[in-house]
Amino acid sequence: MTANIINGKEIANKLLEKTKEEIIKRQKGKIRPPCLAVILIGNDPASSIYVQKKKQACKNIGIKSITHNLKEETSQEVVIELINSLNQDKEIDGILVQSPLPKHIDESIVIKTINPNKDVDGFHPINIGLLAIKTPKLRPCTPFGVIKLLDAQGIKLAGLDAVVIGASSHVGRPMTLELLLAGCTVTSCHSRTQNIERKVAQGDLIITAIGKPNIIKGTWIKKGAIVIDIGITRVGNKLIGDVEYDIAKYRAAYITPVPGGVGPMTVATLMENTLTAQKLSKRGFH
Ligand code: GUN
Numbered sequence: 001m002t003a004n005i006i007n008g009k010e011i012a013n014k015l016l017e018k019t020k021e022e023i024i025k026r027q028k029g030k031i032r033p034p035c036l037a038v039i040l041i042g043n044d045p046a047s048s049i050y051v052q053k054k055k056q057a058c059k060n061i062g063i064k065s066i067t068h069n070l071k072e073e074t075s076q077e078v079v080i081e082l083i084n085s086l087n088q089d090k091e092i093d094g095i096l097v098q099s100p101l102p103k104h105i106d107e108s109i110v111i112k113t114i115n116p117n118k119d120v121d122g123f124h125p126i127n128i129g130l131l132a133i134k135t136p137k138l139r140p141c142t143p144f145g146v147i148k149l150l151d152a153q154g155i156k157l158a159g160l161d162a163v164v165i166g167a168s169s170h171v172g173r174p175m176t177l178e179l180l181l182a183g184c185t186v187t188s189c190h191s192r193t194q195n196i197e198r199k200v201a202q203g204d205l206i207i208t209a210i211g212k213p214n215i216i217k218g219t220w221i222k223k224g225a226i227v228i229d230i231g232i233t234r235v236g237n238k239l240i241g242d243v244e245y246d247i248a249k250y251r252a253a254y255i256t257p258v259p260g261g262v263g264p265m266t267v268a269t270l271m272e273n274t275l276t277a278q279k280l281s282k283r284g285f286h
Contacts, residue, residue: 001223003252004153011152012145012264019271020061027062031285034278035064036094036120036270037086041079041105042072047098054096057267063274066092076105080113087115093278094120096270099170117281120273123170131177137280138273143175145265146207146228147182153254155226158183163199165189165216165242166209171230175207206243213240218247227255230262 023033036058040051051067058065068082079097086092095118101107111119116126122140130137150157162179166172167190176188184205189196200206200220208216209230221227221243231242241258249255256262278284 001250001253003227003249003255005249006149006153006228006254006256006261008149008256008261009264011149012268014152015148015265015268016057016061016271019268019275022275023062026284031278033062033064034093034274034284035066035091036096036274037089037092038065038067039070039079039082039095039097040067041070041074041098042102044100047100051098053267054270057271058274061271063271072102074102074105076109079105079110083110083113087113087118090283092118093281093283094118094274096121118277120270120277121170122174122273128169128174128177131174131181134181136181138277139178139269140170140174141269141273142171142209142230142262142266143178144273145269146175146230146262147178148269149228149256149262149265150205150226155254157205160184160204160226161187161202162205162207163187163189163203164207164209165196165200166211166230168209171209175209175230179205179207208242210242212242214242214244216243216248218244218249218251221248221251223251224253225251227252228262229256229258232258232263 038051055065086095095114097110111123114124116124119127119138122138127138162184164172164176167188176186179186187199189199197220201222205226207228211231211233213233213235227248229241229243233240239259
């Protein structure tokens with residue numbers, strides 16, 4: 001058996017198109033386009049590429065974006081001041097601070113400064129809390145994107161035994177919360193978990209977010225399982241996922257490729273979140 005390869009790019013493009021059409025419709029009703037403010041601190045090459053992709057997606061679908069490129073040595077106080085002024089600005093609907101941040105800046109303080117109604121990354125404790133109590137508002141883009149990907153593929157989640165590998169604040173943990181909300185029974189694996197192989201082997205749905213190439217062996221996957229690989233690592237000039245894809249694809253029923261699986265969904269969900277932020281706050285009416 002060979003798995004169905006989930007085409008994340010195609011599904012993401014459909015979501016982008018839907019968001020674009022909604023923005024056009026709202027403009028006809030005299031609502032200005034949503035506006036996303038992006039803060040990029042320092043010169044991390046990967047972060048610059050991610051920010052570029054997000055800005056391009058904004059441009060493609062009619063979202064205005066404003067980037068604040070700050071020097072690596074910018075103080076935390078200056079970053080907080082900038083966020084406070086963006087919080088006040090009625091022309092700004094979404095605020096995104098690209099991570100990782102320089103070591104002298106405390107990410108949790110920065111995230112807590114963002115107005116939760118403009119927190120398009122969904123990282124603010126209020127937004128994580130709302131997801132945890134089953135009343136989500138702005139949801140972390142990658143986990144929410146995975147749910148949308150599975151839904152677009154017609155996969156029903158309620159009752160599945162899901163295994164999430166990786167428990168980071170931005171991806172693994174909110175992924176676990178999303179799956180609980182969707183009715184899965186979830187095993188959350190992390191760096192202290194014993195015998196990950198045995199846990200993976202029992203999963204109907206495996207979602208990995210570790211960032212170590214090929215660490216999840218293809219032979220661990222239960223026959224007929226669904227495999228979603230969020231990990232992405234550059235090895236030489238190739239991008240490699242967490243799952244040993246060439247073996248796993250002969251056991252899984254569905255699998256995401258790397259690249260072209262989850263990645264495009266993260267950006268498309270960010271665009272949708274920016275429109276959602278504008279709608280929630282009722283900003284943008286002329
Ligand atoms: N760095 C890597 N991924 C992300 C993301 O989704 N949001 C932000 N703000 N930074 C990131």
